[in-house]
């Protein structure tokens with residue numbers, strides 16, 4: 378079977394373009410402008426971007442729901458066009474919207490899905506997946522009687538029926554309560570520990586920062602960053618020292634390379650680039666202005682700062 382040269386990657390996307398055709402109501406829309414992306418095997422990979430950036434288009438192409446305009450997609454080494462069956466068998470997708478047949482029970486849904494993927498009866502994991510998703514008690518309930526959280530869990534189960542090497546989660550935790558979110562993440566981490574590659578989109582940047590080894594940021598149909606989470610966080614060398622003065626104080630005069638802010642709670646914040654300024658220079662400046670420090674802490678940039686920096690139009 379033809380496989381890609383680079384066995385280290387679970388997913389390889391090259392020059393991927395998608396133009397939605399014009400309709401009576403709207404002109405043609407370039408949703409992906411030539412995306413290159415490689416997702417290492419075994420990683421938890423975050424795909425982030427503002428609304429309308431093209432994330433769903435990309436995931437729908439992976440799922441075979443949207444036809445690409447041009448470019449190539451290799452899933453677990455299989456070219457999507459040359460080996461559609463193998464590439465489809467290598468990936469499981471948990472969609473954003475619960476598109477469940479209201480008259481199927483969780484057990485029925487899992488069985489039908491396994492049938493669609495050609496999983497022989499003897500190799501079906503229906504009971505195990507019901508257990509994993511906490512739906513054993515509801516195995517025979519109609520989907521329409523399931524809560525929103527249960528539907529989400531069923532979608533996760535459906536994405537796993539054919540034991541794919543890659544699991545794609547489109548906004549898995551949007552609008553779910555903290556308990557379910559924690560449970561989903563526990564499952565996802567466990568699947569990843571067992572070797573599954575995870576690709577996810579999320580609007581919760583804090584979640585992406587905590588969960589993902591590597592992150593790609595898409596903006597206006599193009600990849601504007603693709604790096605390890607640590608490197609992305611390290612690319613902004615800004616740091617902020619926040620002091621609580623002993624007695625109320627105003628900002629001292631500051632050189633151009635230090636930005637000051639008096640916050641509503643009376644603290645003074647000094648933001649500087651670590652490549653230009655040292656912390657002791659900031660502290661001496663404060664000291665020389667006659668301000669005595671009651672308390673001090675520092676703030677590092679987070680993923681939201683990086684994200685905004687890269688996607689601000």
Ligand SMILES: Nc1ncnc2c1ncn2[C@@H]1O[C@H](COP(=O)(O)OP(=O)(O)OP(=O)(O)O)[C@@H](O)[C@H]1O
Nearest residue numbers: 397406407408426427428429430431432433434435
């Ligand atoms: N079926 C379609 N026909 C025409 N244009 C579309 C279609 N689907 C998406 N688009 C357009 O393509 C662009 C990318 O949309 P897409 O849904 O992929 O973005 P997204 O990053 O997933 O956004 P969100 O986070 O809001 O889901 C948007 O401008 C959108 O309006």
